[in-house]
Amino acid sequence: MDNQKNVYLVKNILAIDALNHLRDQTTNTVQFRHYSDTVCRFVFSEAVQTVKTKQSEISTPLEKISVDQIEDEIIVISILRAGMAMLYGAMQLLPKIKIGFVGLERDESTAIAKEYYWKLPVINKGALILIIDPMLATGGSMLHVIKKLQEQKAREIRIVSVIASPEGIATIHHTFPQVAIYTAVIDRELNNRKYILPGLGDYGDRYFGTV
Ligand code: PRP
Numbered sequence: 402m403d404n405q406k407n408v409y410l411v412k413n414i415l416a417i418d419a420l421n422h423l424r425d426q427t428t429n430t431v432q433f434r435h436y437s438d439t440v441c442r443f444v445f446s447e448a449v450q451t452v453k454t455k456q457s458e459i460s461t462p463l464e465k466i467s468v469d470q471i472e473d474e475i476i477v478i479s480i481l482r483a484g485m486a487m488l489y490g491a492m493q494l495l496p497k498i499k500i501g502f503v504g505l506e507r508d509e510s511t512a513i514a515k516e517y518y519w520k521l522p523v524i525n526k527g528a529l530i531l532i533i534d535p536m537l538a539t540g541g542s543m544l545h546v547i548k549k550l551q552e553q554k555a556r557e558i559r560i561v562s563v564i565a566s567p568e569g570i571a572t573i574h575h576t577f578p579q580v581a582i583y584t585a586v587i588d589r590e591l592n593n594r595k596y597i598l599p600g601l602g603d604y605g606d607r608y609f610g611t612v
């Protein structure tokens with residue numbers, strides 16, 4: 402995993418292999434969901450490696466031991482629709498997370514995201530927020546969510562994505578350099594329709610079969 406200006410890349414051949422399948426245009430919906438689940442678990446897992454832990458004691462059938470346990474209150478905010486693809490793995494890895502949903506859709510002609518839904522759990526002081534959305538393209542959707550979260554008392558906000566563009570990363574870090582971005586890969590650039598190149602096309606459409 403590389404640390405370049407608060408961007409963390411997953412360096413795992415299984416994640417890269419899954420991503421290769423996602424990129425392949427011949428990958429069908431069933432396969433896309435399968436490989437999406439794999440790569441999403443890897444990036445989510447990386448994003449929680451540095452959560453706060455505390456020592457506590459548990460008893461095995463044979464003796465007592467002192468163990469590290471997750472102390473942080475972790476809130477996952479899924480950006481609809483494509484964020485749903487990351488949520489299943491997140492819930493399995495960390496069943497205790499609280500979950501919020503934000504509905505955003507980019508206008509096809511302007512690529513500007515419009516909000517259609519906003520429902521968050523109570524965010525306590527000191528909570529760690531992970532915003533999940535597989536594609537960080539212009540960064541407009543993420544920026545919208547992070548700006549609105551500024552009123553909350555969370556200790557830290559992290560972004561978890563699958564593919565990030567250099568433009569999206571720059572947009573987020575121009576305003577919020579303290580927000581760490583966890584992703585499987587940084588792709589080359591955006592095209593004139595603000596799609597990521599080489600990318601994988603429209604994540605939501607391919608995941609939900611709406612192509
Ligand atoms: C896609 C993607 C992100 C957003 C990224 O969603 O899932 O939410 O675009 O683009 P940005 O960084 O330029 O804002 P889309 O608007 O296609 O909606 P969907 O998830 O419902 O398909």
Ligand code: URA
Pocket residue numbers: 536538595596597598600601602603604605
């Ligand atoms: N959203 C996607 O699903 N794909 C892109 O390339 C850009 C935004």
